[in-house]
């Protein structure tokens with residue numbers, strides 16, 4: 001019998017075995033290489049109208065420009081910095097303790113408690129971040145329920161962002177399922193009930209005409225990344241209205257922890273255009289507008305007003321569209337992709353991530369990337385994700401020398417009405433129509449498998465259990481090592497489980513899933529390690545890359561090079577274990593490599609406004625030096641600034 005080997009294997013055996021790649025944690029992020037240029041002059045204030053301009057958090061400052069700070073010596077094992085440039089805060093006293101960007105809780109030192117005037121407002125004994133983290137981990141690990149763990153972590157997020165991100169970075173494999181998929185699905189479903197404190201911004205249909213002014217209510221001037229949803233398709237859970245806010249929050253936590261964007265530079269946003277979810281329309285606790293969704297031009301006006309307002313206040317901001325229903329997602333992307341710095345994570349991020357996983361899977365089979373064009377690819381689900389993946393794979397085939405006709409012929413796209421074909425052309429979107437077959441419209445999944453013998457099946461249907469035993473056994477009859485990617489989220493929507501895929505293919509499948517699955521012990525005594533094919537491996541690196549180099553748009557080539565960088569990251573040791581994505585514990589390093597690839601591409605193609613050819617040298621060190629590193633930085637009062 002197969003059984004899940006999760007509890008004993010989850011953390012211990014998941015450690016990276018490759019000698020090639022350094023696991024990023026406190027130790028490796030601690031001493032960032034010196035930035036080649038002088039640090040910007042900084043003015044940072046906090047408090048009621050907090051402003052953090054050009055904060056140096058996590059960015060490397062050449063030693064000669066740092067001020068000695070004996071307070072932080074030995075603060076964090078492996079994270080020792082001789083000099084830390086203080087952050088100047090405009091508030092003092094209790095205000096600082098209630099500001100999660102500055103609060104250090106019991107870790108404030110005596111001098112700081114005096115300096116900022118809150119001596120006596122904290123218990124006397126001082127902790128350091130290491131002890132604080134240990135205490136938090138005890139609490140999180142003692143709680144068996146994932147949503148309670150989520151609540152504990154988000155409470156820390158609301159109190160002390162430095163500690164929160166430290167925990168995420170140092171324990172990414174353990175924490176990602178808590179703050180992200182699958183638990184974020186439940187957190188969204190229960191958002192209005194779990195709601196405690198505001199985080200991010202809400203722009204509703206009733207705010208029309210005010211958005212350009214409203215953006216100035218956000219207290220930070222240097223927002224670099226916005227993740228925005230209209231809540232219409234949250235994971236595979238459908239229309240959750242403003243309850244979808246959990247998704248931008250979770251994605252941006254990954255931007256900070258995995259991508260190294262400082263937390264004051266990110267902004268989660270929900271556009272509340274109503275909801276068509278009947279339960280929410282009559283839920284007395286629902287916090288969004290209880291009216292049907294805006295449609296047509298009224299809907300697009302809200303989108304337009306928000307984007308203009310955001311781009312006006314933060315001209316260089318990256319806007320990531322997330323979990324918009326597929327009937328709107330591509331239209332919005334097409335409208336704005338050449339106008340503002342933006343991308344759609346479900347279409348483009350998922351496409352790039354899946355390409356990387358498939359390149360890894362081909363490597364596991366001993367095939368070259370060129371053989372992508374020899375595959376027969378069954379895509380189940382023709383929404384944003386399915387069509388995004390089809391488009392990116394298609395582009396990759398063209399990159400590798402296939403003609404458009406040859407490339408198109410590799411695809412079989414199906415939805416609940418079966419194989420997409422020319423008989424439905426009038427009712428298909430342009431993206432779907434491009435992949436419609438000439439005949440066999442409406443073939444069922446099993447009919448497609450038995451007639452066309454696909455070499456891979458990719459699930460983006462949001463239908464849990466759609467890949468049945470018969471279907472997968474048929475796949476395994478026709479293909480020695482079928483690639484099986486049930487990508488729908490959260491876990492309840494996965495088209496099959498890792499255990500099922502392994503069992504039904506007698507351990508021959510190459511598997512990756514949208515939400516995490518535990519390792520599986522096989523009958524032969526070996527352990528099968530499923531990896532996660534989730535756009536979190538791509539979006540933080542894209543975001544860091546385009547914002548650091550000042551790209552004007554996110555191009556298809558940037559997505560392609562991002563996918564290549566992710567695929568190249570996979571070590572031989574991981575492949576030998578059946579993995580097609582790197583361990584989550586390496587995601588910070590992965591994101592850095594993705595960012596470097598994106599910047600190189602931007603420089604090569606003249607897309608970069610901040611960096612040029614001469615910066616290509618030492619790009620890796622440069623990106624590393626710009627990554628936020630959550631350590632406690634000394635705080636000083638604004639009036640004392642002399643940086």
Ligand SMILES: NC(=O)C1=CN([C@@H]2O[C@H](COP(=O)(O)OP(=O)(O)OC[C@H]3O[C@@H](n4cnc5c(N)ncnc54)[C@H](O)[C@@H]3O)[C@@H](O)[C@H]2O)C=CC1
Pocket residue numbers: 233234235236237325326327345346350353380381382383384385386414415416417459460461462463466487488489490493513514515533534535536
């Ligand atoms: N792993 C990852 O990184 C990502 C996963 N996803 C997941 O992919 C899923 C789909 O996302 P979207 O495309 O945006 O949603 P969507 O709702 O637009 O697309 C679902 C598609 O599945 C089709 N479908 C429904 N029932 C079906 C059935 N019985 N058989 C075949 N097809 C069926 C629908 O017609 C539609 O074309 C979601 O669960 C989402 O969480 C999305 C983005 C990234």
Ligand SMILES: CC(=O)C(=O)O
Pocket residue numbers: 181234235236323345346488489514534535536
């Ligand atoms: C992962 C993701 O973006 C989604 O499931 O929508």
Ligand SMILES: [Mg+2]
Pocket residue numbers: 235322323345346
């Ligand atoms: Mg998404």
